[in-house]
Amino acid sequence: MRFAILLLALVCACGGGGGDAPPAVVGDPQQVMVLLEEADDDEAEDIRKDFGGVTVEQIGSSAIYLLTLDASVRIEDVLDELDNDARVLVSEPDYSAESPEGDPADIPVLGGDVVASIPVQPELDALMLPAAHAISTGAGVVVAVVDTGIDPAHPAIVGHVMAGGYDFIGRDFDPRDQRNLRDDDGDGAIDEQYGHGTFVASLVLAVAPDAMILPVRVLDAEGFGTSSTVAAGIIWAADAGADVINLSADLPDAPEMVREAIRYARDRGALVVAAAGNAGGTDIAFPARFSDVLGVTSVDATGVRPAFASVGSAVSLVAPGVSILGAVPMDLSPSGTVRWSGTSFSTPLVAGAAALVRAANPGLSPEALRQRLRATATSVDPMNPALAGQLGSGLVQPLAALQ
Ligand SMILES: [Ca+2]
Ligand SMILES: [Ca+2]
Ligand SMILES: [Ca+2]
Structure with missing residues (x-):
């Protein structure tokens, strides 16, 4: 450290x-x-x-x-x-911003699963995506991935990347996921968050296969950014017409500038979805706990909350986040996939669900969209009796939200 x-x-x-x-x-x-x-x-x-x-x-x-x-x-x-x-x-x-998975203990597991398995992985069965896709595939909706950047040529993503992204780390118009092969935060892991944004984008598209991804790079390959990169990224996304903004990042100092950026996005019709954090306690990350944001924590494929997932009354929804299959650049994993756990990866499943609902109901305000997703979720309290009331409205249910 x-x-x-x-x-x-x-x-x-x-x-x-x-x-x-x-x-x-x-x-x-x-x-x-x-x-x-x-x-x-x-x-x-x-x-x-x-x-x-x-x-x-x-x-x-x-x-x-x-x-x-x-x-x-x-x-x-x-x-x-x-x-x-x-x-x-x-x-x-x-102030500093960090990916919740920045600890070397949380790095992904490289594996040989094929890219085509991402949208059909059993870990996502509880979302009933095939039935939801008969109603909406997210066409016409823009989801901003405000993260480490994305690999736009990755087969899980190619053709679904909007022009007009930005890199607030490098300060240029190239928001690709990139690394420098140095351990800049001295934690013993080199570029441990390289691929984080690509992974998140692939999960948005697993849920909303016809949505478009707007890449905005606000975190480096160690997973670090600042309140200025995050606030600027949110504002950039809103100005570029994002309907949904996925923010899998934590700002422990709860900067007022990021609150202001989220209000700015809301006033322009964008819903922010954010990760509750992997500290495992009852302190929900910021901005996930901010009332204008849909804060998401993790459950496993059976609806049980894993020890890492932060819980509390500020959680809005839960989604699968344990050993999820998603995309990373091919130079990180030759198969183009890894398995990774964290609330960062439950978040894009909810962002994708928001995209499906938004595509079917273009007039919904961010607040109405947030309410719709919460009102149609299923409680996971029966699977987590000791955590009643700390898992928000429960498991996001895209199909129910579309009906
Ligand atoms: Ca780190
Ligand atoms: Ca580095
Ligand atoms: Ca490192």
Whole structure:
């Protein structure tokens, strides 16, 4: 955990604050985000001039601005100033974001299953997809995969990738899943999240085979991003016309900028679906626990909750997430598939279900779509008697949601 310790040391060196709040992990120690009352380029330009040594970028057409500080500028000074700045509604560091499967204990199992088995794997039987597909296949619906990027040429995905994605890690128009063959977070596993986004995309398409995937890269191959990459990715997806946004990532500091990005997406008709996290306790990850989001945790193929799956009253739905077959780039696994467990992989099954319902009911608002999926789920409390009330509305049921 060399990386995390280094970041904590940087935060501690900043001093200030104090109190008994948990130590924040700053994703990028030279970046700060601010929320203005409304998007205002003149005001942003004034802020840039006032500080000096700072570049200011608007995130999409939102009222969120990203301040990047020159090496000579101290982040704590900027945050102190912004605290007292009447132009600024909220200011905060650029907090860290991480894939829930970033621990080396959670890496995928390479296997020889063929790609064609992904949509017909028995692990998905409880979703009754063949019957659901007689009603809807998700045609015309855009699902943004805001993740590590995707492999657009993978046979499980090719032909279902929308143009217009973006890479907020590399800051270019190439949102492919990519790795650098270095263990950047020093946890002993090299590029342990390479393929995460490809895997997620293949599961969206297993449920909604005619949906289109919009790839937005906000996490690197170790599974790390920041609140600015995630907020920018959500806003990008909403502006590109995403109907559903899959976010299999956790931001432990619950950044206000990501809340704002989710509100922005909701106001533009996009439903955000997020992973509840793999800590196994009752602390649901952010933004899965945010009320505007459909938060998803895992069960196995028989509806039983595995030990890793976080549970609690903020869970909305559950879906299979144990030893799921999905796609990864061929240079990671020659078969093009792996088996992987985690709430990150239950999430795209719900995102796919949302796509099916949205395709059949194009006028549904994000809130109505969220309610429809919850109201038609089946309780899994009978299989998990000790967890009654902590598994949301239960197992997502695409067929029932379409009827
Ligand atoms: Ca890691
Ligand atoms: Ca790496
Ligand atoms: Ca690593």
